[in-house]
Amino acid sequence: MSWTEERIETLRKMWEGGSTASQIAEELGGVSRNAVIGKAHRLGLKSRPSPVKSGEKKDTKKAAAKTAKPAEKPKPKEKPQASAPAPAAPKTAARPAPAPAPKAGPSAAELAKATPPAAEADKGEKDVPKIVSVGPGGFLRQGPGDQQAPIPPAPPRRLVPAKPSPEIADKTSLLDLNDRVCRWPMGHPGEPDFHFCGEKVNPGFPYCVEHCGRAYQAQLPRGSRRPPPPLPFGGPRVR
DNA sequence: CCCTGATTCGC
DNA sequence: GCGAATCAGG
Numbered sequence: 001m002s003w004t005e006e007r008i009e010t011l012r013k014m015w016e017g018g019s020t021a022s023q024i025a026e027e028l029g030g031v032s033r034n035a036v037i038g039k040a041h042r043l044g045l046k047s048r049p050s051p052v053k054s055g056e057k058k059d060t061k062k063a064a065a066k067t068a069k070p071a072e073k074p075k076p077k078e079k080p081q082a083s084a085p086a087p088a089a090p091k092t093a094a095r096p097a098p099a100p101a102p103k104a105g106p107s108a109a110e111l112a113k114a115t116p117p118a119a120e121a122d123k124g125e126k127d128v129p130k131i132v133s134v135g136p137g138g139f140l141r142q143g144p145g146d147q148q149a150p151i152p153p154a155p156p157r158r159l160v161p162a163k164p165s166p167e168i169a170d171k172t173s174l175l176d177l178n179d180r181v182c183r184w185p186m187g188h189p190g191e192p193d194f195h196f197c198g199e200k201v202n203p204g205f206p207y208c209v210e211h212c213g214r215a216y217q218a219q220l221p222r223g224s225r226r227p228p229p230p231l232p233f234g235g236p237r238v239r
Numbered sequence: 240c241c242c243t244g245a246t247t248c249g250c
Numbered sequence: 251g252c253g254a255a256t257c258a259g260g
Contacts, residue, residue, distance in 0.1 A: 002252095003251085020243070021244065022243080032253070033244090034254060035254085037253090038253055039251090039252080039253085042252080048244075049243090
């Protein structure tokens with residue numbers, strides 16, 4: 001399988017949407033989890049809560065853990081980056097743990113400030129949605145009450161030209177995605193009816209208000225996965 | 240054990 | 251560029 005535009009887009013969206021590499025690999029098909037991760041990194045996507053962050057390595061159990069593989073190949077375990085400049089932010093040192101207080105990091109302040117691009121809607125409510133905590137990816141986490149109407153609805157925009165085909169007249173395809181429409185996927189990528197929500201986004205977020213409520217839930221501990229409700233993409237494909 | 244993402248390195 | 255092998259943590 002090759003990385004077509006569609007597959008890359010699906011990978012990016014699912015990755016940003018919080019799906020695991022395994023889920024993405026399964027969804028795409030024909031690729032392994034490692035391929036997804038490798039591609040994601042090559043695309044420049046990375047971070048996201050990863051179990052491995054520590055730069056510290058202990059060589060105590062390395063040899064022991066490698067019993068499965070016959071020691072037939074030399075193991076270059078060195079990363080001699082003596083003078084590695086490391087220009088950009090290489091590692092986010094500490095991932096912001098869910099903070100109960102509105103204390104927001106730089107990303108939060110940035111988001112809050114970037115919220116009013118469509119601030120023509122002055123309803124007297126000049127405040128941005130109350131920040132309850134900061135999510136794993138630096139997302140603002142809002143209280144349940146605030147999720148329904150965090151942003152005052154903006155005045156209606158200009159009408160967009162009609163779609164060429166009535167088949168997809170009301171569907172938002174991959175090519176229709178932009179910064180203003182909800183990117184929440186509906187259905188499965190690759191299938192004819194796969195499309196995106198297309199609702200007007202909650203400003204500052206890639207999804208509409210409703211799907212923000214689905215996308216930005218408190219990340220549960222690894223032990224308890226979310227089986228029932230919030231599975232995006234219509235859940236795992238049943239073949 | 241299982242899972243996760245990160246990294247390396249031969250291709 | 252790709253991804254299996256490997257590493258490392260939960």
